[in-house]
Amino acid sequence: MSQSETPVTSETLGFQAEVKQLLHLMIHSLYSNREIFLRELVSNASDACDKLRFEAIDNPDLYEGDTELRIRVDFDKAQGTITISDNGIGMSRDEAIANLGTIARSGTREFFSQLTGDRQKDAQLIGQFGVGFYSSFIVADKVSVLSRRAGLPETQAVLWESDGQGEFRVAQVEKADRGTAIVLHLRDAEDEFLNGWKLREVLRRYSDHISLPIQMLKEEWDAEKSEQVKTQEWETVNQASALWARQKSDVTDEQYKEFYKHIAHDFEDPLAWTHNRVEGRSEYTQLLYIPRRAPFDLWDREGRRGVKLYVKRVFIMDDAEQLLPSYLRFVKGVIDSADLPLNVSREILQESRDVKAIRDGCTKRVLSMLDDMAENRPDDYATFWEQFGQVLKEGVGEDFANRERIAKLLRFASTHNDSSVQNVSLADYVGRMKEGQEKIYYVTAESYAAAANSPHLEVFRKKGIEVLLLTDRVDEWMLSYLRDFEDKPLASVAKGGLDLDALADEEEKKHRAEVAESSKPLVERMQKALEGKVKEVRVTTRLVDSPACVVVDEHELSPHLQRLLRSAGQEAPEVKPILEINPEHALLARLNDADDDTFADWSLLLLDQAMLAEGAALNDPAAFVKRMNRLLLA
């Protein structure tokens, strides 16, 4: 490496506050995993070479006559340093300042808000957030980055240096060859890394899948010194072929996992992966992974996606959002197309028929991977569902062609388990349906408690009919697309007239008809008392223990959905509720002899109570309290 430091302008800058925090955390929480620094730096070096190869498609001069991309790792025992260098894209001064001094990533705020101070938990969170370059400071007390961006003159290289405390220095220097060399000045206790055998072992373990050669100086036994000594010859220490291009049988699970960590910048093993070469009209290779944990920016629609696009082994772009539908945005991996042109742009991707074929094929593969996990590894599927279930639900609305398949993958909480855990599939539900039951019943609410205790469930509980309890924000939206499953319509327990006749015996039907008949005067009187406030008052078929509840017509927005829309700042039409009363309840029996004023008070109180039980906020809570006190004292 020919390089010399001739500072022209040197400047000391402070790290962004979050970087300081991250550095501190990293050093303290990741110490027991310290060797990952090598994986992270090699990973960055490999990304830098990928970027160069891509930019050079349009601008071959960037190669400056050197097209053999490679990563080199060297160490100097006397100096106590390790150097990781690459001949990739390099960084300009401004890029070094921005990339190595700040974190400009979505999810950063949320990440910091979730830290607990507990080392183990925080280590996992950092892993999830992505450790990257800053992991150098776990083993080094000083890091020097010497870099020249491809295409810039030799005099415009940058030297970035820091002790990881709070500041870094940047200086303009000369560097003959393009790319980046990172010198780690190891802390005293880290001598174990100043050893060719140790470095080779770590590189093979973590970075064997890197498709570029990783080189180290060959070592020979020196009998005189009685130790291994370095020669001047570079040798490649990894397999250096694109992992996804290898035969499945040539790749071990460990290698798949390490490759995942490299591309996903994750710390944990993936939950599952699928690796296939697709041939035929469209030719491509896919290696797709499902992570074990949701990233911080899962809900950020602009957040990073995880699929990298390659064309014939050449890296084209990260975040190729056209390659998978948005509801599978948690999938990470690589797609390598044999058909797309190397100069493919995002705009071309949008139009391309090849991309559509890839997208359809990958979607099917991911869904199969999930089918398989749901069937054969229920514990892993439960983890998946907990992390990504809400995103998968978006697919019900987004992906018409696969709606049935996605519906099979859905899991819900249900009255069958009496637990908030979402583990009941629609198929489980259908399998347990009562004889004569035609619909799949559900209730939507803000929380599990509100759903599980909803008065609308009373008759279902009494008859032992299972009801799904839906409490995720996306549920109402999803339900507008999920009308049926295996020809059984989905029905809200809080909408329309319940038709449970098929499940009632003759005696029950007769009794109900009698109650309805004898309650007519009560219903009419109450309807008058609540004029303008309700659409209708009617005798209930749902209640057993409660005096009243509110429902809406079949095709109207549920009160829960109205609230969701309003809280999202959208307009929702005012829908007057239907008040259903339970004339057999003791409270209603009292009403028969009440004078008009007391009757009106009771009617309004019942309506307000029913609204509260449904999860609504009252328009006039003070009036509710006054009215209740009046009745309590009467």
Ligand SMILES: Nc1ncnc2c1ncn2[C@@H]1O[C@H](COP(=O)(O)OP(=O)(O)OP(=O)(O)O)[C@@H](O)[C@H]1O
């Ligand atoms: N060897 C290198 N050559 C060129 N640029 C580099 C190199 N190493 C790091 N960078 C730049 O610095 C940025 C920050 O690196 P860092 O490792 O902290 O994060 P990252 O790789 O983007 O993501 P993650 O935090 O998930 O690892 C990179 O995105 C890249 O732009």
